[in-house]
Amino acid sequence: MTELHELTANQALDRMRSGGLSPVTYIDALLSRIEAREPTIQTWVCMDRDGARDAARAAERAYADGSAGPLCGIPVGIKDLILTERLPTSGNFAPLKDFNPGYDATCIARLREAGAIILGKVETTQFAGRDPTRTHNPWNLERTASGSSSGSAVAVADRMAPITLGTQTGGSVIRPAGYMGVVGFTPTFGRISRYGLLPRSYSFDMIGVMGRSVADAALFAAAMTGPDPRDRATLRRTPFKLPQVAVSRPPRLLLFEDFFDVSSDDVTRHVTETVDRLTAAGAKVRRARLPVPLDLLISMHTVILITEASSTQASQLAKHREAYAPGLLSQLDIGSAIPATAYLHTQRLRHRIRLQFEDLLKGIDGFILPSTSEVAPDRSTIGPRLCQTPWTILGWPVFTIPAGLGDEGLPIGLQLVGAPFKETKLIGIADWIERQLDPMPSPNAF
Numbered sequence: 001m002t003e004l005h006e007l008t009a010n011q012a013l014d015r016m017r018s019g020g021l022s023p024v025t026y027i028d029a030l031l032s033r034i035e036a037r038e039p040t041i042q043t044w045v046c047m048d049r050d051g052a053r054d055a056a057r058a059a060e061r062a063y064a065d066g067s068a069g070p071l072c073g074i075p076v077g078i079k080d081l082i083l084t085e086r087l088p089t090s091g092n093f094a095p096l097k098d099f100n101p102g103y104d105a106t107c108i109a110r111l112r113e114a115g116a117i118i119l120g121k122v123e124t125t126q127f128a129g130r131d132p133t134r135t136h137n138p139w140n141l142e143r144t145a146s147g148s149s150s151g152s153a154v155a156v157a158d159r160m161a162p163i164t165l166g167t168q169t170g171g172s173v174i175r176p177a178g179y180m181g182v183v184g185f186t187p188t189f190g191r192i193s194r195y196g197l198l199p200r201s202y203s204f205d206m207i208g209v210m211g212r213s214v215a216d217a218a219l220f221a222a223a224m225t226g227p228d229p230r231d232r233a234t235l236r237r238t239p240f241k242l243p244q245v246a247v248s249r250p251p252r253l254l255l256f257e258d259f260f261d262v263s264s265d266d267v268t269r270h271v272t273e274t275v276d277r278l279t280a281a282g283a284k285v286r287r288a289r290l291p292v293p294l295d296l297l298i299s300m301h302t303v304i305l306i307t308e309a310s311s312t313q314a315s316q317l318a319k320h321r322e323a324y325a326p327g328l329l330s331q332l333d334i335g336s337a338i339p340a341t342a343y344l345h346t347q348r349l350r351h352r353i354r355l356q357f358e359d360l361l362k363g364i365d366g367f368i369l370p371s372t373s374e375v376a377p378d379r380s381t382i383g384p385r386l387c388q389t390p391w392t393i394l395g396w397p398v399f400t401i402p403a404g405l406g407d408e409g410l411p412i413g414l415q416l417v418g419a420p421f422k423e424t425k426l427i428g429i430a431d432w433i434e435r436q437l438d439p440m441p442s443p444n445a446f
Helices: 009-018 023-041 049-065 106-113 150-157 174-180 214-224 265-280 294-312 314-323 326-335 340-360 389-394 423-436
Strands: 044-047 075-079 117-122 163-168 183-186 206-211 252-256 284-288 366-370 398-405 411-417
Touching (some): 023 075, 150 163, 174 398, 183 214, 206 214, 265 423, 294 314
Parallel strands (some): 252 284
Antiparallel strands (some): 398 411
């Protein structure tokens, strides 16, 4: 019989709805898992054990009286950048260690309303920067846990939580999820409200979901979407719908060869073999080059990111300069020196490039490429952002889907990019791809 911590979110929901699993029993199993693994993995910043158990008892009553919401009884780990009423939110920044705003971010409020249980806060790099966290990679303790959503990816991979929330400003959902062999999903910019998120970049920040199946990630992302007057980017954006039936038509996909130019031999070979497998299953895959150089996209992202970050951090930096991690501090200093004309020119160029990518979508269902350019590197870095940054610039919906293990026994992911605000279609394609691939094993570092 499957151990409870191995259940996906949808598997746990099915058992709870049928009366075969108590939410209290499920929470206790995960808390025991965390207690056993946390001393080595170091994923959790703080836990709400009592609150989680109280919520589990309430979920049990809701199933008994027929009032259970669509996510009732499922525990979620929250990246320590997203505000929660019961727990402090520090952003891995010492001066904010005890900061508790007394309210939930919009995304958290919507999860609670649907019946999800907030289990605790997981590690993030400082303010979503690039200085690595203390968290260990459960596949190999000497390799990076990545970032900035390091704790989010590791908690799911190590079976501490079936679902976690992360944030992406460059590649911080897709990259760590790819390294950890879990599903990562970021809907289109503007789908999920960022109200209650400690900001890094006004025009890049997105909230995403990590889980162990496409269906899990899609279910929780859909529950958080919809307009929020406190985040103007969400206005006029209604929640997307989940596919009602499995996609039977194999997708038409565009593979960008540029990413093989910057990827390791292991990743290139493995992703090529995976694409061949999808083709054999009926997918139509056409190869192409990016409409603009990858180096240009990376440079554009850097200009916009560090300029906006220097603005979002200006007040804290003036008061607590000594508390900043060295990599982030360097970025903020550079960002404050970038002329406004350079920033505005880059934003205009971003708009023109988005139109060029939209032209490439004609006649196809999405783009595919490696999730990361290499398997998880050593602990001194969170890893390169080459494969994820272009889609953050566009603000388009993206999945990473586990595609097996490379030569070193470390996960490799396949990245799927869809058209803006076409999440329902993208979820169907991601589910089709997932069904062609082998299930991902559990990490075995210790």
